[in-house]
Amino acid sequence: MLESIKPMSKGQEELLNALTNSNYNIIGVFGPTGTGKSLFSLAYSIDAVSTGKFRKLIVAKPIVDVVTQEELTRKEYDKYEDMVKDYIKDVLGGFAEEKTIDDLFSSGKIEVLDSRYLRGRSFNDSIIFLDDVQLMKPESVLELFIRSGKNSRLIIAGDPVFQTLSNEADSSEIIREVLLNEKDAKVVDLGIKDIVRAGTKRGIRLLLEYKLRSRKLSEAEKKVMDSAKIRAPDADIITVVEFSEEKKKLNITSEHVPDALIVVKEGNAGRLIGKSGERINGIESDTKMKVRVVELKLDFKDMIRAVHPLPWVVKHVEDVDFQGNELVVRLKKESGGFIGQKGVNIRLVEYVIKQMFNVGVRVIQPNEENQS
Known part of the structure; x- marks a missing residue:
């Protein structure tokens, strides 16, 4: 199966090389959604189990209630295993027959694990895949290190980018740092340039835009925003960032450096600047600040x-x-x-x-x- 999946970026090539390199007992792959973390990890893992390299694939993936944001346990949700099975089928769609996945489950070669119930367990001759580790507690992830036994391999995937942008606690970044200099471990970082899933880049850009629009503005930033809305009512303004005091602290006197940055939606810079710069000049006159405009792009x-x-x-x-x-x-x-x-x-x-x-x-x- 893995042979039929071709890397579409340098980051994916690095991930593929790490997965197929037997010198690494632990592989951590971190990056935004849509970069192929789950696809490559699951394809490799299922190939490894199907060919007898490992006896079993252990899959741990949090199931989170989208309304309450609470993680559901296996005891609380009777369709826990079905949800994880469907997730595997969705990820591998087009590369693996559903019957192949069903057969691996029915033969016991794929086991779904609730990461919070590990006491007394040990996993020998197994490949263990933890996905969406950013939704797990670091203690649960580290417990799996302890439970990983003889001839076993651990693959960890997480998205520290989304967590950071969402201002949420980030266990994936903690685990990433733990693995960076660990013996026999390999960390693969994927970024926006590695996103191949259709629509995901737009989703990341909209997440960035949402974060910027949600910023609480200072009084100075409000002043710039108010002037910009009056001077350029047809411009889609996302936010204003003012940093004149930071310039003073750093003793930066370059005339190029503005006092504030106005961030607009792509395609709106010209509207805010105005013909011959009349609008942005008016904003600078109103606020007594040097202002620059930039469009939000990836x-x-x-x-x-x-x-x-x-x-x-x-x-x-x-x-x-x-x-x-x-x-x-x-x-x-x-x-x-x-x-x-x-x-x-x-x-x-x-x-x-x-x-x-x-x-x-x-x-x-x-x-x-x-x-x-």
Whole structure:
């Protein structure tokens, strides 16, 4: 089955290589929905069980009530196993016959596990797959480490991006950090560029928009918003982020750097700026602030360019994407100017991004594993 699924991104290639590398006893794959975490993990796991490499596949996936957001236990929900079975069929649809999945269940080669009832259990000769780990308590996940026995392998999938954007407690990021330097473990980070499911990118963008529209504005931000609505009534304004005090703290005096950023829906920048800049000039006159407008897109380069003291250095940016609970900027050319003296440039960028999305910013220079 796994052979019939072709990776569609570098991240998916990395995941496939990790799954097929027997040197890793634990694989953690983290990223937003639609990146293929469950598809590749389940396809590999079912192949491994079907060929006799492992005796059994153990699947643990929280079942959450969409109304109460409470996780249902196996004792509370009599269709618990059916829900998980349907989820497996949905994920593997087009790659596996439903009868194949049913036969594996009926023969006992796939077992559904409620992660909160592990006492006294041990899993030998098994491949254990934990999905949606962000919805589990870290203690339950770590308990499975203890219960994983001889000739067993653990695959953990989670979405720290959604949790961070939703301002919710994030167990997946904790587990990711635990695994990063663990012996015989491999962490694969997937980002927006790895999303292949139709409609998911729009969903992520709408989630970002929802988060921004839900921001509580300061008095200074309200002032900019009110002026913008009067000056550009036909522009779809999402939010305003004001950071003049942070500029002063960092002693940034560049004329390029605005005092506030107005975020608008894609295609609305021209409406807010106005012919020959008359509208945005009016907003600046009303508020006595230097203002810049940026459209909300999943390519964050424009957003960085809008606030960075040296906008030209953005040409050195190869990629900007979520990794864990950070927005990671990868540079294709080493650039001290991007970070700035004593890190002031990137600190300003991080301040603005954090105000908007509640995530930190990390810079990776060429040929370096970790630099910020």
